[in-house]
Amino acid sequence: MPEGHTIHRLARDQRPLFVGERLRVSTIMERFADGAALLDGRRLAAIDAYGKHLFYDFEDDVFLHVHLGLYGRVRSGHEPAPEPVGALRVRMETKASWLDLRGPAACDLLSPSERDAILARLGPDPLRADSEPERAYARIRKSRVSLAQLFMDQSVIAGIGNIYRAEILYRHGIDPFAPGTSLERATFDAAWTDLGKLMRAGVRAGRIVTTDPADRPKANGRVARGSSFYVYHRTGEGCRRCGAIVQSTLVAGRTLYWCPREQPSKA
């Protein structure tokens, strides 16, 4: 699930339930026992999302930092909370609501300066109003690394993941193997704006859909199963626009998907 849209959606949904409340915090995992004890009974001042990072800002300058990684999940609901089963890392509760966190890559207590250090290594986040896309373009334009890699790098663009990476490059006809130095300003600007739109739609829908209606099979208002993406996870299938066979290969340990005709190499 978790690209940036998931994280921002969690923050948005959790705020009205938990911010301003004094929380009961517990765990059934030894590794977070100390953390839970330290947080238990504290008031939560804010919940913030930056890229794929979630920060729970507790009183007295204690931040709970959560990164879902590949497997992390959050469930929440109205009390009573279900019987805890499996590896439940954190449960937070108010009188009315509960929230369970499982399988996160990161779940740590941080000081303000430790939190700032994490923020300092993140690029602009398309989902944040205060983001500065110029920073991303400056990084890309002076790098000879491939655009495929740059568009997954959290220090270049925070919150983008493998699906949005593949899909945004496709939507703008960008050759994923071209170096950062080759990306024209106008192409970047269009891709950035588009990425913001797609990710905001992802926050609203709770899932990623990058295909335009005209490129999807007809369905009554809904996005039909399996028609959400242009190239992601479509290796060997026909491109939705030109019919060319969608390709995939491993780039820096992650599978990159692209259409060789819509995203041609200029070299």
Add this chain to the structure above:
DNA sequence: GCTAAATGTTGAT
């Protein structure tokens, strides 16, 4: 029921 893969990152080699 089992295996592999997955929308991610870190740290060692």
Add this chain to the structure above:
DNA sequence: TCAACCTTTAGCT
């Protein structure tokens, strides 16, 4: 470049 980490699910049998 690769393994490790943590969990769920899809696709087999």
